[in-house]
Amino acid sequence: MTTPDSGTAPVAAPPDPMWPEPFEVRQVARETGDTFTLTLVPKVGSQPHPFAPGQFNMLYVFGVGEVPISISGDPDRPELLVHTIRAVGATTRALQKLKRGDQVGVRGPFGTRWPVDQAHGQDIVLVAGGIGLAPIRPVVYHVLRHRALYGRVVLLYGARTPHDILYARELRDWRGRFDAEVEVTVDRATIEWQGGVGVVTKLIQRSPFDPSSAVAMICGPEVMIRFASLALEKRGMTTASIHVSMERNMKCAVGLCGHCQLGPHFVCKDGPVFRYERIEPLFGLREV
Amino acid sequence: MQPGDSVVIERVVLDALLAALRERGYETVGPTVREGAIVYDEIRATSDLPAGWTDEQEGGHYRLRRDDREALFGYAVGPHSWRRYLEPPSLVRWRGRRVDGGFEDDLTPGPPPRYAFVGVRPCELAALLVKDRILLGDPGADPDYRSRRESAFLVAVNCGSPAGTCFCVSMGTGPRFGPGFDLGLTELVDDARHDFVLQVGTARGAAVVEGLPHRPAEPADLTAAEAVLREAEGRMGRSLETEGLKERLERSYENPHWDEVAKRCLSCGNCTMVCPTCFCSTVEDSTDLPGTRAERRRIWDSCFSIEFSYVHGGSVRTSAGARYRQWITHKLATWHDQFGVSGCVGCGRCITWCPVGIDITAEARAIGGPAEAAGSRP
Numbered sequence: 300m301t302t303p304d305s306g307t308a309p310v311a312a313p314p315d316p317m318w319p320e321p322f323e324v325r326q327v328a329r330e331t332g333d334t335f336t337l338t339l340v341p342k343v344g345s346q347p348h349p350f351a352p353g354q355f356n357m358l359y360v361f362g363v364g365e366v367p368i369s370i371s372g373d374p375d376r377p378e379l380l381v382h383t384i385r386a387v388g389a390t391t392r393a394l395q396k397l398k399r400g401d402q403v404g405v406r407g408p409f410g411t412r413w414p415v416d417q418a419h420g421q422d423i424v425l426v427a428g429g430i431g432l433a434p435i436r437p438v439v440y441h442v443l444r445h446r447a448l449y450g451r452v453v454l455l456y457g458a459r460t461p462h463d464i465l466y467a468r469e470l471r472d473w474r475g476r477f478d479a480e481v482e483v484t485v486d487r488a489t490i491e492w493q494g495g496v497g498v499v500t501k502l503i504q505r506s507p508f509d510p511s512s513a514v515a516m517i518c519g520p521e522v523m524i525r526f527a528s529l530a531l532e533k534r535g536m537t538t539a540s541i542h543v544s545m546e547r548n549m550k551c552a553v554g555l556c557g558h559c560q561l562g563p564h565f566v567c568k569d570g571p572v573f574r575y576e577r578i579e580p581l582f583g584l585r586e587v
Numbered sequence: 588m589q590p591g592d593s594v595v596i597e598r599v600v601l602d603a604l605l606a607a608l609r610e611r612g613y614e615t616v617g618p619t620v621r622e623g624a625i626v627y628d629e630i631r632a633t634s635d636l637p638a639g640w641t642d643e644q645e646g647g648h649y650r651l652r653r654d655d656r657e658a659l660f661g662y663a664v665g666p667h668s669w670r671r672y673l674e675p676p677s678l679v680r681w682r683g684r685r686v687d688g689g690f691e692d693d694l695t696p697g698p699p700p701r702y703a704f705v706g707v708r709p710c711e712l713a714a715l716l717v718k719d720r721i722l723l724g725d726p727g728a729d730p731d732y733r734s735r736r737e738s739a740f741l742v743a744v745n746c747g748s749p750a751g752t753c754f755c756v757s758m759g760t761g762p763r764f765g766p767g768f769d770l771g772l773t774e775l776v777d778d779a780r781h782d783f784v785l786q787v788g789t790a791r792g793a794a795v796v797e798g799l800p801h802r803p804a805e806p807a808d809l810t811a812a813e814a815v816l817r818e819a820e821g822r823m824g825r826s827l828e829t830e831g832l833k834e835r836l837e838r839s840y841e842n843p844h845w846d847e848v849a850k851r852c853l854s855c856g857n858c859t860m861v862c863p864t865c866f867c868s869t870v871e872d873s874t875d876l877p878g879t880r881a882e883r884r885r886i887w888d889s890c891f892s893i894e895f896s897y898v899h900g901g902s903v904r905t906s907a908g909a910r911y912r913q914w915i916t917h918k919l920a921t922w923h924d925q926f927g928v929s930g931c932v933g934c935g936r937c938i939t940w941c942p943v944g945i946d947i948t949a950e951a952r953a954i955g956g957p958a959e960a961a962g963s964r965p
Contacts, residue, residue, distance in 0.1 A: 315730055317680040317870070317883060321689050342689070361683065361690045362874035362881040387899045402689030548897050550870045553728045555721070556888070557867030558895060560917065563924035584840045586909030 316553045319359040319404025320345055322380060324397045330383060331463050334430060335395050336371070339380040339403055348405065349377040351412035352437035353544060353572040357552050358382065359404030360397075364390040367549035369434035369571070370408060374441055380405065383433035383465065409552040411572040413438050414542055418514040422450040424506065426527045428457045428499055428519025432465045434544050434571075435518050439473065452479045453508050457499025457523070461485055461492045480507055499523065503530035510535035516572075518544040525582050528575055538576035545570050545578070562587060588793040591786075593804040596796075598781045601633045601659070603799050604742070604770075605705065611795070613703035613740050616672060618665065623651055625665035627672070630705065633659060644750035644824070644935065646944025658776045663750035664708055664934050668863035669715060672702050673735050674722070674887075680731070680870070681883040693880065699734035705742040707768065709761035710753075710934040712743050714863035716767055720926045721866050740791070743768035747815040751824030752935030754948055758827065760932040762819040770796065773812040784812040825935060827948045829919075835955030836920040840912065844954045849908035851943050856889030858937035858945075859914065864930050867895070890914050911950075919951060 322339040329335050337358075341347050348356070350370050359365040366388070372381025386395040397403065415438055423442055427435045435454075442449050454473065458464045464483060474481040482502045484495040495502075500523065515536060517527050524543045531541055547559035547566040559566040562581045564573070581587050588594075596604070605615050609631070617630040620637045630636060641654040642662040654661050684693040707715070715736075722732040746755070746762035755761030764771050769792035773784040784804055787793045859865045869888040874881045888895060891910050896903035904910050922930030931947065938946045 314727065315680070316728060317885070318692065319681070319683070319883075321691065323689070359872065361685060362872065362878055364872045365870060365883075385899065400688055404683075404690070546898050547903065548895070551868070551885075553725065555728055555866065556869060556885075557890065558869070558888070560913070560921070563921035565925070586904045586906060587840065587913075 316406065317551070319357070319365070319406055321402045322405045324399055324401045324403060325379070326399060327395065327397055330465055333387070334383060334385045334465065336381060336383045337394055337397070337403070338372075339382075339405065340378060342402065347377045348380060348408055350374060350380075350408035350437075352415055352441055353413040353434060354408035354410045355434075355549070355552075355571060356380065356382065356405050356407030356409070357549070358390075358394060359406070360390055360393040361402070361404065363393045365404070365406075366390045366394075367552060367567075369544070371433035371436045372440075373444075374437050375444060383430065383436075385430050406552060409549075409567055411568075411570055413516050413544075413572055414514060415441050419448045420450065420512075422508040422513035423452045424503075424508050424513050424515040424531070425452075425454045426499060426503065426515065426517045426519070426531075427454070428523040429459065429463065430465060431519035431523075431544070432456055435516065436466065436469075438516060443473070443476075443479065446478055450512065451508050453506050454479065454481045455499050455502040455506060456481070456483045457485070457502075457519070458483070459486050461489050461494075482506070498526070500526040500530045503527060503534060513540065515541045516543075517541065517575075521545075521582070528579070538579050539574060541575035542572055543575050543578070544572050588787060588797050590789055590793065592793070593784055593786050593809065594796065594801040595804050595808050596783050596785050596799060596801045598633070598659070598783070600799050600801065601783070604795065605630065605632060607795050607798055608703040608705075608740060611740075613701050615703045615705055617705035618660070618662075620651065624649060625651065625662055627665075627667040627669070636660075636706075637662065641748055642750055644752045644939045646752065646938050646946050647941055648944070649939050656776050657781070658748075658774055660706055660744045660772075660774050661748045661776070663746065663748055663753055664711065664936060666861050666936065666940055668861065668934075668936070669704055669707065669711060670718070670863055670865075672700075672704070673715075673718065673732055673739065674866070674868070674885075676887045678731060678885045679882055680885050683881045685879045685881075690881065699731070699738060701738045701740075702735070703740035703742065707741050707743040708746050708934070709743065709764040710746070710755045710758075710932045711863055712741065712764050712767050713755075713758075713760035713932045714934070715741070717864045717926065717928055717930065717932065718866065720928065724926075741768045741770075741788075743771040743788075745771065745773040745812070745816055747774060747819050749819050749822050749824065750935060750939070752938040752946075753823050753933065754825040754827050754935060755933040756820055756823050756826070757829060757948075758929060758931055758933035763816045768792075773815060775808070775811050775815065784808050825933075825938070825946070825948045827931075827933065827951055829929065832951060832955050833920040833923050836916050836951075839954050840916075842954050844950075845908035845912045848911045848945065848950055849906060851945055852891075852907050852911050853942060854891045854907045854910060855942060856891040857940045857942060858947075859889040859891060860887065861936040861940045863934060863936070864918075864932060865889075890917070915947060915950060915954070918947070919955075
């Protein structure tokens with residue numbers, strides 16, 4: 300190639316969304332048998348990454364790979380990036396093995412947020428299944444911190460077994476408050492389990508919230524989202540006031556790689572949080 | 588000379604045009620014959636162009652034939668599209684180096700390549716504009732595409748030789764080019780003449796032409812060029828009814844015809860590899876053997892692979908029918924929601940290069956066609 304024309308030399312490149320920024324591991328804490336919570340702080344010289352409840356980051360382990368993980372920390376403490384992760388593949392297992400002081404690459408935050416600002420003055424109904432409690436936790440932190448801005452606050456959580464209950468200590472704390480209704484149920488009880496047994500969607504029918512003035516946020520397996528929404532609609536809520544967090548394969552996180560498509564939506568940028576009425580037609584269709 | 592002007596250049600002047608572009612620092616890329624197909628590669632002179640070749644295309648069928656007119660652009664499109672230059676199939680997006688306890692960037696960005704694409708067909712020009720909507724929509728999202736695209740010089744060539752799988756007329760993308768080119772050619776070749784009507788599209792295009800021998804285009808030249816295009820319009824091998832197609836596809840998620848397509852579809856992904864608008868890619872992280880240097884590459888991917896829709900615990904689209912549905916529904920329906928245009932420009936490559944000849948126009952008719960009332964439900 301010959302020399303380019305003068306005046307067309309590349310200008311300073313804008314920050315590239317594909318470049319991971321190094322963060323330092325503050326803590327790796329075991330949650331359940333296969334889940335753990337990773338707390339990251341910006342490396343000296345790196346900026347904190349403020350986030351909104353519902354958003355996710357791409358976490359990169361040097362030379363191993365990158366995975367999308369929702370942020371499960373407190374949005375009012377952006378200096379700590381907290382992610383609760385299930386160790387299921389090469390990258391998440393590598394994340395599990397990290398020690399304090401190790402580094403993780405971070406890209407993000409990406410995606411849409413839970414409607415905590417639009418829900419002022421209304422009842423908050425949070426429905427979570429399994430590890431789906433992790434993306435809901437920032438909402439709990441936010442709502443409890445700004446408690447006076449909201450009506451009744453209900454958290455309904457279902458896990459497979461008592462051993463799979465995430466954030467058990469915090470759940471107990473939240474349950475002990477007089478200004479929040481927290482219900483936990485399991486699919487299969489163990490001998491020492493004193494709580495309820497059954498699917499989380501069953502808890503919706505007798506939950507103390509006002510369907511005419513409530514905002515629901517659901518995160519869990521798609522089948523659970525579907526039945527939870529049906530139960531909420533049966534209580535009189537509309538699909539416009541129900542919000543759900545969706546999961547698809549996120550690779551680039553900026554809507555360019557095509558992997559996370561759900562019908563016309565790119566889950567990475569049009570989601571992961573959707574108003575349910577927008578995506579309801581796609582629920583129940585197979586393999587979309 | 589200014590944008591909008593038309594002149595006539597002799598066939599030999601095309602060599603001077605290539606030389607002028609190279610002098611300006613462009614790598615000139617265009618059609619050339621290799622391994623029995625017309626592909627894109629570096630061309631240094633018109634002798635590298637497929638003079639006297641034409642192509643024969645049908646579902647799952649592509650052959651080159653001699654054509655004694657000795658036209659330089661007497662064929663439709665081959666398996667390559669310009670995508671391979673603007674979004675290379677495998678591209679380094681980031682490099683890092685291990686340092687104690689962590690890693691740091693290890694980037695040595697070189698100057699972006701500057702290409703002059705010679706022989707951009709109208710359907711491909713339309714595809715580039717579709718790609719711009721996707722990859723330039725969010726400023727900064729894809730800096731590599733931006734720099735390649737912004738420096739690319741486009742020499743479009745009107746299409747006088749549509750193939751049996753072409754349907755650009757249905758998609759409104761050809762055979763005559765729309766806006767977006769720097770220079771636009773129409774090849775005029777018969778017993779009496781072999782020259783080109785050249786339309787100037789941009790000021791930088793005009794600057795190149797001013798240095799070349801040319802004469803003003805006479806009405807007779809423009810009439811001759813128009814005749815070539817009128818004739819090409821009548822030779823479309825395929826057609827696609829686009830009116831209401833998006834809505835019909837959106838209603839057809841549960842159509843049993845998807846299972847019928849799945850019996851033929853090999854899920855090979857050829858259609859996505861030859862498509863000029865397909866943009867799906869994956870991000871691949873790797874290291875060198877000692878594990879001290881890591882690299883992140885963007886690699887072309889296809890929605891026809893099972894891994895494409897993998898989320899922890901399994902893939903969303905495990906059946907071939909669901910993957911074909913994703914592809915055609917994306918191209919012809921949800922693309923409109925996402926980018927405001929169709930994802931199909933009617934180039935016909937997916938039909939030609941499908942090993943079993945699955946035809947997007949036929950499947951769109953079978954699934955979402957006007958007669959869908961009969962076929963949408965069992």
